[in-house]
Each structure stands twice: as C-alpha cells, then as structure tokens.
C-alpha cells in the first residue's frame with residue numbers, strides 16, 4: 420500500500436491525484452491518525468486474516484465485488500456515492516483480494532486528504548469517527564473482504580456540523596489526542 424497526500428486538483432476521482440513530485444505519507448502519520456495496515460500475501464491470507472480477526476473481535480465477514488463490467492450503467496453513480504466524505508460509528512475493515520482502489524482519509528487536524536492506494540494483500544482498518552471516502556481507480560475493479568464485529572453498521576454519515584459533534588467523532592479525536 421502506498422500512502423501519499425492527495426493533490427486536491429479537479430479531475431476524475433479515479434486518477435492517482437499524486438503531487439508532482441509525490442508527497443509520501445510516513446507510517447508514523449498513519450499511526451497517529453489510527454489507521455492500521457497489514458500486508459498479507461493473498462496465496463496464504465486465511466490464517467493471518469483469521470488471527471487478526473480473532474485478536475480484534477471481528478466475528479463476521481463477507482466479500483464485496485465492484486466492477487464497471489459487473490455494474491454496467493449503475494457503476495458511475497455507485498462510485499460517486501463511495502466518494503462522498505463520511506464517517507461511521509464502527510471500524511471499516513477491508514482485505515483486498517484482487518483489483519485496486521483508493522481510500523482517502525482526512526488527517527486531523529490539518530484536514531488534508533491522505534490517499535491510500537490499496538492492492539491485493541492489503542488489509543486496512545479505518546477507525547470509527549474518521550472522515551474518509553473510497554474510489555476505484557482507472558482499472559475499475561476490486562474484490563475485497565469486509566470484516567465486522569457483530570451486525571454490520573455500514574451506515575455512512577456524510578460530513579456535516581452534526582457529524583462534527585457525533586460522539587464517535589469526538590471519541591476518535593480524543594483518542595488521537597487532537598480534540599474537537
């Protein structure tokens with residue numbers, strides 16, 4: 420997984436949006452905003468993903484498949500929805516089985532976008548309360564495991580004054596020592 424600052428230039432969300440020259444984001448910054456990452460080769464992922472799931476209490480999982488070919492006309496609208504900035508009241512946990520995509524996460528307190536370019540073998544945990552969004556890239560296909568604790572709380576809460584005071588948002592900011 421490559422992590423870098425998003426260039427904020429207009430244009431297709433599926434483009435890399437990498438500064439020239441690129442502004443890589445060091446691992447310490449990801450740790451500071453509580454984004455977790457593991458690299459687990461796809462050929463032997465199951466025992467390792469199972470071990471992380473056990474340790475972190477992820478009891479359930481399913482597989483999601485998103486592709487331009489599979490979705491046809493609904494594809495463009497679907498990826499626009501993924502790209503609305505939002506938060507969840509639960510962790511978002513993904514293990515990439517095939518394909519590629521970009522998770523964008525907001526760095527507190529700068530509010531800069533950090534782009535995480537994921538590929539097969541990447542497992543990431545996006546914490547509850549962090550503002551983020553997702554897009555496929557120009558390859559237009561991804562298959563991923565979604566892991567979750569009990570009942571999945573997929574509800575995206577679009578960023579607003581209301582989410583700024585959501586208890587999960589406040590808790591997240593206090594966990595990373597930033598404060599609302």
Ligand SMILES: [Fe+2]
Pocket residue numbers: 505506507511551575
């Ligand atoms: Fe999300």
